[in-house]
Amino acid sequence: MPIIVNLDVMMAKRKIRSKELAERLGITEANLSILKTGKAKAVRFSTLEALCKELDCQPGDLLAFEND
Amino acid sequence: MKLTFSNTSIFMLRTFQVTISIGLLFGLFVLLFVEDTSTQLTFGPLNLDHGNNIAQMANISITPLDTNMTSPKIVIDHARVNYYVHSYGYRVVGAILFSIAAVIGLYALQQLILMIKSLDNGNPFIRENVWRIYILATVVYLVPVFKLAFYLFNYSWIKSNFVLDGLQLNWKTPESGQWIIFGTLLITIGKIFEQGIKLREENELTV
Numbered sequence: 001m002p003i004i005v006n007l008d009v010m011m012a013k014r015k016i017r018s019k020e021l022a023e024r025l026g027i028t029e030a031n032l033s034i035l036k037t038g039k040a041k042a043v044r045f046s047t048l049e050a051l052c053k054e055l056d057c058q059p060g061d062l063l064a065f066e067n068d
Numbered sequence: 069m070k071l072t073f074s075n076t077s078i079f080m081l082r083t084f085q086v087t088i089s090i091g092l093l094f095g096l097f098v099l100l101f102v103e104d105t106s107t108q109l110t111f112g113p114l115n116l117d118h119g120n121n122i123a124q125m126a127n128i129s130i131t132p133l134d135t136n137m138t139s140p141k142i143v144i145d146h147a148r149v150n151y152y153v154h155s156y157g158y159r160v161v162g163a164i165l166f167s168i169a170a171v172i173g174l175y176a177l178q179q180l181i182l183m184i185k186s187l188d189n190g191n192p193f194i195r196e197n198v199w200r201i202y203i204l205a206t207v208v209y210l211v212p213v214f215k216l217a218f219y220l221f222n223y224s225w226i227k228s229n230f231v232l233d234g235l236q237l238n239w240k241t242p243e244s245g246q247w248i249i250f251g252t253l254l255i256t257i258g259k260i261f262e263q264g265i266k267l268r269e270e271n272e273l274t275v
Contacts, residue, residue: 031275041273 091171
């Protein structure tokens with residue numbers, strides 16, 4: 001998929017672990033892993049909003065478009 | 069490159085081997101023990117006199133060309149004459165056809181059982197089940213084809229082995245309408261299943 005999820009980069013910058021972030025977002029670690037590995041087919045606005053809030057970033061910092 | 073099989077593949081392979089073995093055993097059983105595989109020529113109707121228990125059919129003769137065919141048996145039953153002839157060749161072909169049909173039927177049954185099991189496990193929306201439905205549909209489509217093959221064999225065997233005097237051998241075509249409708253219905257259910265799986269996957273992969 002040409003949409004790249006840079007969640008792991010942002011998490012490393014903020015020095016936050018998956019378990020902690022999942023707890024703060026109110027989602028399971030398994031779902032966070034789906035998002036991190038790029039397996040997700042869709043992201044809810046509510047999840048994106050919570051991610052931006054917790055990681056103090058913009059949606060563009062988490063998602064990028066790369067043409068194949 | 070090292071070839072590896074998953075547990076599921078090995079299980080499927082073994083069950084398929086078992087299915088083929090059971091099917092062949094069925095065929096062997098039919099070949100050795102079931103006398104009804106001897107051909108049956110049915111003619112009628114007869115003029116029946118129920119009061120005196122007499123059946124009349126005039127100017128008819130059935131003569132086998134091969135004198136090695138043993139013990140022809142004539143049974144008069146419900147206004148029809150059943151003429152049984154014991155022929156080894158006929159039994160062998162009958163057993164082969166039956167074996168193939170048994171293997172395919174047992175395989176379809178096994179797929180149906182696996183599908184019901186997945187339903188019991190509470191997870192029926194899996195890709196394997198879509199293939200199972202398509203396999204069942206194919207088997208359903210094959211039923212009239214098999215019937216046609218058997219009728220064709222029967223017709224040509226009677227034509228080439230008997231002299232029928234005063235009788236007309238009618239060509240019989242299998243009724244295939246209900247099988248085609250049932251098969252198409254199964255394919256439609258398979259397509260609906262496929263859409264359901266897509267929706268479930270999208271739902272599961274939405275974070």
